[in-house]
Amino acid sequence: MFATKSVADDLATAPLKGRSLWADARARFFHNRAAVTGLIVLIAVACFAIMGPFIAPWNNEDIDWNVLGNVQTGGRPSLETGHWFGTDALGRDLFARTVQGTQISLLVGIVGALISVIVGTLYGAVAGYFGGRIDNVMMRVVDVLMSIPYMFVLILLLVVFGRSLFMLFVGIGLVSWLDMARIARGQTLTLKGKAYIEAARATGVRPFTIILRHIIPNLLGVVIVYATLLVPSMIIYESFISFLGLGVQEPLTSWGALINDGAAEMTNGTLWMLTWPLLFFVITLFGFFFVGDGLRDALDPKDR
Amino acid sequence: MSAPLLDIRDLSVTFSITRQGGWPWSAPHRLQAVRGASLTLAPGQTLGLVGESGSGKSTLARAIVGTVPASEGQVLWRGKDIVSMTAEQHRNHGRHVQMVFQDPLDALNPRMTVGQIVAEPLRTHFPNLSKAEIHRKVGAMMERVGLLPALINRYPHEFSGGQCQRIGIARALITDPELVVCDEPVSALDVSVQAQVVNLLQELQREMGLALLFIAHDLSVVRHISHRIAVMYLGRIVEVAEAEELIENPRHPYTKALIASVPIPAPKAERARHRPVLQGELPSPMSPPSGCVFRTRCPIAQPNCADAPPAVQKLDDTHWVACPYHANTDKPVQI
Numbered sequence: 001m002f003a004t005k006s007v008a009d010d011l012a013t014a015p016l017k018g019r020s021l022w023a024d025a026r027a028r029f030f031h032n033r034a035a036v037t038g039l040i041v042l043i044a045v046a047c048f049a050i051m052g053p054f055i056a057p058w059n060n061e062d063i064d065w066n067v068l069g070n071v072q073t074g075g076r077p078s079l080e081t082g083h084w085f086g087t088d089a090l091g092r093d094l095f096a097r098t099v100q101g102t103q104i105s106l107l108v109g110i111v112g113a114l115i116s117v118i119v120g121t122l123y124g125a126v127a128g129y130f131g132g133r134i135d136n137v138m139m140r141v142v143d144v145l146m147s148i149p150y151m152f153v154l155i156l157l158l159v160v161f162g163r164s165l166f167m168l169f170v171g172i173g174l175v176s177w178l179d180m181a182r183i184a185r186g187q188t189l190t191l192k193g194k195a196y197i198e199a200a201r202a203t204g205v206r207p208f209t210i211i212l213r214h215i216i217p218n219l220l221g222v223v224i225v226y227a228t229l230l231v232p233s234m235i236i237y238e239s240f241i242s243f244l245g246l247g248v249q250e251p252l253t254s255w256g257a258l259i260n261d262g263a264a265e266m267t268n269g270t271l272w273m274l275t276w277p278l279l280f281f282v283i284t285l286f287g288f289f290f291v292g293d294g295l296r297d298a299l300d301p302k303d304r
Numbered sequence: 305m306s307a308p309l310l311d312i313r314d315l316s317v318t319f320s321i322t323r324q325g326g327w328p329w330s331a332p333h334r335l336q337a338v339r340g341a342s343l344t345l346a347p348g349q350t351l352g353l354v355g356e357s358g359s360g361k362s363t364l365a366r367a368i369v370g371t372v373p374a375s376e377g378q379v380l381w382r383g384k385d386i387v388s389m390t391a392e393q394h395r396n397h398g399r400h401v402q403m404v405f406q407d408p409l410d411a412l413n414p415r416m417t418v419g420q421i422v423a424e425p426l427r428t429h430f431p432n433l434s435k436a437e438i439h440r441k442v443g444a445m446m447e448r449v450g451l452l453p454a455l456i457n458r459y460p461h462e463f464s465g466g467q468c469q470r471i472g473i474a475r476a477l478i479t480d481p482e483l484v485v486c487d488e489p490v491s492a493l494d495v496s497v498q499a500q501v502v503n504l505l506q507e508l509q510r511e512m513g514l515a516l517l518f519i520a521h522d523l524s525v526v527r528h529i530s531h532r533i534a535v536m537y538l539g540r541i542v543e544v545a546e547a548e549e550l551i552e553n554p555r556h557p558y559t560k561a562l563i564a565s566v567p568i569p570a571p572k573a574e575r576a577r578h579r580p581v582l583q584g585e586l587p588s589p590m591s592p593p594s595g596c597v598f599r600t601r602c603p604i605a606q607p608n609c610a611d612a613p614p615a616v617q618k619l620d621d622t623h624w625v626a627c628p629y630h631a632n633t634d635k636p637v638q639i
Contacts, residue, residue: 194410199411202371202402203398206395213413
C-alpha cells in the first residue's frame with residue numbers, strides 16, 4: 001500500500017523520460033554485429049586520416065633520395081627505413097601519401113553526401129508538399145538534369161575550368177542531389193496524407209514550418225540510410241575520375257589516384273603501391289555498406 | 305436561438321480528379337463532395353453530423369476548418385466569411401477552430417514528444433510565451449484531459465489508442481478554441497474507451513463553453529452527445545432537427561432507414577420490429593442521380609423526384625427536411 005502510493009507520487013511529479021524512435025533505432029543498430037564492425041572500421045579509417053600526419057615519420061611531399069634509384073628493393077615496406085607502407089615510384093613515403101589520399105577521398109564522399117542530403121531533401125520535400133504545378137515543374141527539372149550523363153558533365157567541368165578540388169566538389173554536388181530529391185518527394189507524398197500534417201495545417205502552422213517540423217524529421221530515416229550508401233558511390237566516382245587522370249592534381253592525391261599509380265607499377269614487382277591504397281578503399285566501402293544496411297534495418301524495422 | 309457562432313450557407317466543395325489516361329490539358333472530372341449545405345451552430349452547442357461513408361461528412365468538416373477549399377457558398381464565423389479570407393488571416397483564425405481526428409495515432413507526429421505536440425498550437429499563435437509558461441499550460445491541459453503531466457516527454461507510440469485521442473483533444477483545446485470539429489473521434493476506439501472519450505468531450509464542453517461539430521456514423525453516440533443532428537446523403541444535408549426529435553420523429557425516408565439500421569440491444573424486440581432496409585449501393589458522387597440524389601434507393605420515390613433537387617421544407621423552428629413527400633412515408637408508393 002505504502003509502496004504503491006509513493007510510486008504514484010513519483011509518477012505525478014517527476015517527468016518521465018520518453019523513449020524516442022531514434023533511441024529505439026540506436027538500440028537496434030548496436031545489436032547488429034556487422035553494422036557495429038563497419039562503424040568501428042570507419043572510425044578507424046577516420047582516425048587514420050586525422051592522426052596519420054602526426055605519426056608519419058616522413059612528409060608526403062619529400063622524396064627519399066636513398067630510395068629513388070632502387071625502389072624495388074630500398075622502397076619496400078619496412079620498419080627500419082620508416083617507410084611502413086613502402087614508397088611510391090618517385091621515392092615518396094606511401095604511408096604519408098595514403099593518409100593524404102584518405103583525407104581527400106573521405107572529404108569528397110562526405111561533401112557529396114552532405115550536398116545531396118541538404119539540397120535533395122529540401123527540394124524533394126518542397127516539391128512533394130506543395131504538389132500540383134510546383135511539383136511538376138520542380139521534378140521535370142530533376143528529370144532533365146538526370147538525363148545528362150553525369151560522368152560527361154564532370155569530365156567537361158574539369159577540362160574546361162581546370163582540374164581542382166573545388167571543381168570536383170561542384171561537379172559531384174551537381175549530380176548527387178537528384179536521386180535524393182526523388183526519394184524525398186516520394187516519401188513526402190505518403191507523409192502528406194497523415195492526419196498530423198492536416199492537424200498542423202488546420203491549426204495555422206506555416207507551410208515551411210510544417211516541412212521543417214513535421215515532414216523532414218519523418219523523412220530523415222530514409223534519407224540517412226540513402227546518404228550512407230551514397231558516400232561510397234561518391235568515393236567511387238572520384239576514384240574513377242582520378243583513375244582517368246582528371247581528378248585531384250599532384251601534389252594532392254586520393255585513393256583513386258594512388259590506385260592508378262600503383263596499377264601502373266604493377267609489373268615492376270612493387271605490388272605494395274597498389275595493395276595499400278586498395279586495402280583502405282575496399283575496407284571503407286565495406287564499412288559504409290554495412291553501416292548503411294544496419295541503419296536501414298534499425299530505422300525501418302517494418303521493411304526488413 | 306442565440307446568434308450563431310457558425311453559419312454555413314450553401315456550401316459546396318468540388319474536387320477535380322485528373323482523368324486517367326487523358327491529356328494533361330483535358331478537363332478533369334468534377335466530384336461534388338458537398339453540395340449546397342446550410343447549417344448553423346450556436347456557441348456551446350453540439351451539432352451531430354451523420355451519414356454513411358462517402359456522404360461528405362468529413363469534407364464538410366474540412367471545409368469548415370479550412371484544410372479543403374470551398375468552391376461555393378459561405379462559412380460565416382461570427383458574421384465573417386472564412387472562405388474568402390487570405391491565407392494569413394486564415395492561419396490566425398486557426399486558433400478558434402480546432403480539429404480532433406479519427407485515427408488517434410495517425411494524428412500525432414511520431415518524432416515529437418507529447419509535450420511538443422500539445423504545445424504546437426500555442427507556439428504557433430502565441431510565439432511570445434516563455435518556455436516555462438508553455439510547459440505549465442501544457443501540463444495543466446494534460447491533467448485536464450486525464451493524462452499524467454509526468455508523461456510530457458513520452459512519445460505517441462508509448463500510449464494506447466484512448467490515451468492518444470486524449471493527447472489529440474489536449475492539442476485541440478490548448479488555444480481555448482470556440483469550436484472543435486471532431487471527425488469520428490471514437491470510431492477507431494473500443495467501446496469502453498469510446499464512452500470515456502465521449503464523456504470527456506462533454507465535460508470539457510461544459511467547462512469551456514465549447515461548440516462541437518461531432519461527426520460519426522454511430523447514431524447512438526451522436527444522439528448521446530448532440531443537441532442537434534444533421535443527416536447527410538451523397539453530399540447533401542437531407543434533414544436537420546433537435547437530437548431527440550430526429551431520433552423519435554424522423555421525417556426523411558433516409559433518416560428513417562438510418563435509424564432503423566441501429567440494432568436494439570434486446571433480441572426479442574429486435575426480431576419483432578419492422579426494419580425497412582435500404583436496397584442498393586450509394587451512387588457514385590462523380591455522376592449523382594438527377595433531382596433528388598436519394599431517389600434511386602428511396603421507398604417512396606415519385607416520378608417527379610428526378611426533375612429537380614427537393615426544396616428544404618421547414619416543419620417547425622428547428623426541424624428541416626429536404627423531401628416534399630415526407631408526410632406519406634408510411635405508405636410506400638409503387639412506381
